Amino acid sequence: MYDILLRGGSVADGTGAPLFRADVGVIGNKIAAIGDLSGQAAKLTLDADGLVVAPGFIDAHSHSDTSFLTDSSGASKLYQGITTEITGNCGDSPFPCAGDGKDLSACVSFERFLARFREGGYSMAVNQALLVGHGTLRRCVLGDEGRAPTEAETEKMRFLLSRELAFGAWGLSLGLEYAPGCFAGQRELNLLGETVKRSGGIVTCHMRSEGLEIEKALEELIEIGRFSGVRVNVSHLKIDNYRVHGRAPEVWRIIEEAQKSGVSISADMYPYTASCTDLSIRCPKWSLDGGAEALLNHLAGPRRSEVVAGIREHYFNAERAETCLICDDGGFWPAIVGKTLCFVAEELCHSDDYAEVAARILERTRAQARCIFFVMSPDDMLWFLRRDVGIGSDGYALPADIAKLSSRPHPRSFGAISEFLRLAREEGICPLEEAVRRVTSKPASLFGLSGRGTLKTGSVADVTVFDPSTVAPRATYLNPIQTSRGVQHVLINGEPALLNGTQTEKRAGTFLRQGR
Numbered sequence: 001m002y003d004i005l006l007r008g009g010s011v012a013d014g015t016g017a018p019l020f021r022a023d024v025g026v027i028g029n030k031i032a033a034i035g036d037l038s039g040q041a042a043k044l045t046l047d048a049d050g051l052v053v054a055p056g057f058i059d060a061h062s063h064s065d066t067s068f069l070t071d072s073s074g075a076s077k078l079y080q081g082i083t084t085e086i087t088g089n090c091g092d093s094p095f096p097c098a099g100d101g102k103d104l105s106a107c108v109s110f111e112r113f114l115a116r117f118r119e120g121g122y123s124m125a126v127n128q129a130l131l132v133g134h135g136t137l138r139r140c141v142l143g144d145e146g147r148a149p150t151e152a153e154t155e156k157m158r159f160l161l162s163r164e165l166a167f168g169a170w171g172l173s174l175g176l177e178y179a180p181g182c183f184a185g186q187r188e189l190n191l192l193g194e195t196v197k198r199s200g201g202i203v204t205c206h207m208r209s210e211g212l213e214i215e216k217a218l219e220e221l222i223e224i225g226r227f228s229g230v231r232v233n234v235s236h237l238k239i240d241n242y243r244v245h246g247r248a249p250e251v252w253r254i255i256e257e258a259q260k261s262g263v264s265i266s267a268d269m270y271p272y273t274a275s276c277t278d279l280s281i282r283c284p285k286w287s288l289d290g291g292a293e294a295l296l297n298h299l300a301g302p303r304r305s306e307v308v309a310g311i312r313e314h315y316f317n318a319e320r321a322e323t324c325l326i327c328d329d330g331g332f333w334p335a336i337v338g339k340t341l342c343f344v345a346e347e348l349c350h351s352d353d354y355a356e357v358a359a360r361i362l363e364r365t366r367a368q369a370r371c372i373f374f375v376m377s378p379d380d381m382l383w384f385l386r387r388d389v390g391i392g393s394d395g396y397a398l399p400a401d402i403a404k405l406s407s408r409p410h411p412r413s414f415g416a417i418s419e420f421l422r423l424a425r426e427e428g429i430c431p432l433e434e435a436v437r438r439v440t441s442k443p444a445s446l447f448g449l450s451g452r453g454t455l456k457t458g459s460v461a462d463v464t465v466f467d468p469s470t471v472a473p474r475a476t477y478l479n480p481i482q483t484s485r486g487v488q489h490v491l492i493n494g495e496p497a498l499l500n501g502t503q504t505e506k507r508a509g510t511f512l513r514q515g516r
């Protein structure tokens with residue numbers, strides 16, 4: 001007697017092997033049998049005729065870390081068939097932080113974080129595998145100071161990092177384009193890479209530059225792998241400056257050369273031509289020495305014009321202002337959400353000095369404004385997508401209820417994986433079995449998620465059943481809060497999380513721990 005029986009589907013087992021017709025039986029949280037199970041009984045039988053039965057999809061790069069605090073549904077991810085998210089990315093994680101550890105979003109340790117999650121009665125729909133954010137780790141030891149750590153401080157960082165890895169974090173994420181990560185030099189990164197290598201895990205990296213200096217930034221990451229032997233991964237691979245569009249093959253060649261020389265390097269990306277990040281990322285780095293508070297002080301003080309000049313130089317001339325869509329005001333200026341910087345400047349501020357208006361937006365939103373930047377070329381994006389890269393949304397687990405969200409998030413939260421499957425089908429990126437491999441066994445082996453990512457007897461029953469001919473996102477830039485279509489059933493840890501295209505009441509997601 002099975003708990004759940006998926007009948008009559010075509011199995012894509014996650015390895016890239018050709019589809020085969022089989023029933024899949026689940027007992028408890030494990031796959032109990034795959035084959036002809038006709039005549040067998042089950043407590044719950046689901047029809048998978050005409051559908052593909054695959055391992056649950058793994059979002060290789062997500063920021064859902066504490067999304068459960070406001071919403072347990074994770075509908076944006078679940079409706080895409082995502083059963084596990086890699087979180088704690090781009091240098092930012094909920095731990096380790098200085099203080100009393102009572103605040104879940106700035107917790108003293110992974111251990112305390114998990115205890116607080118349980119004690120607080122929280123739940124979430126989708127599994128998470130958390131990385132330790134380097135920015136968070138650095139801030140815990142050095143605050144927001146823009147300098148190199150002393151020997152003692154480096155040792156403290158290594159101690160805290162190894163403690164979190166021993167407890168089950170999956171590696172270290174770097175956010176070298178953000179403060180305070182941007183203040184780290186090669187030596188600091190190499191030594192932390194060594195700690196990760198020793199404890200098991202991966203170093204993922206939001207690189208220092210994804211545009212004019214992308215080659216140099218890539219070399220910096222490769223050097224961490226070369227020095228320490230740790231596996232390194234380029235987060236959200238892209239070329240985000242129009243002056244270097246078309247260089248995808250050159251950038252990829254650097255990655256391949258490093259692989260040939262023995263460095264274990266990989267990459268993930270999202271299938272969109274717009275990025276989404278803090279508006280403050282366009283400010284000169286010196287103005288962020290001391291964090292958002294320091295930036296706001298500079299904007300209110302004698303160096304304001306230098307900050308504005310820095311923003312202008314870094315990014316905004318008239319042409320680029322059209323490509324900046326404000327998606328989040330931090331609750332401070334609702335009128336600008338969903339408007340371009342150009343529109344805000346001309347219609348709301350009656351100015352054509354876009355850098356100055358960007359500064360005003362930063363001031364009024366307490367530096368919390370986030371923007372969608374249309375900065376990539378479709379050719380580069382598709383070229384990278386045809387290589388062996390993982391797929392990561394760079395988004396959040398969000399509810400499908402538009403009333404619960406004041407921001408207008410990048411559509412990748414609701415659509416990254418399903419857009420990849422659509423592109424695989426409609427742009428001929430790769431065959432279906434290969435597309436499934438890229439969102440299942442590939443990220444599972446990259447991050448070391450044993451027991452997940454392939455559909456075989458004995459593996460964890462994270463299962464996604466979808467219609468390969470219709471799976472696609474509905475989310476758009478202007479209407480991003482819409483669930484994807486085409487995913488029919490999802491099991492998470494053996495529990496039915498989505499049945500017949502509708503989310504159930506189950507919240508079976510857990511925090512996965514390395515080595516457990």
Ligand SMILES: [Zn+2]
Pocket residue numbers: 089090206235236
């Ligand atoms: Zn990032």
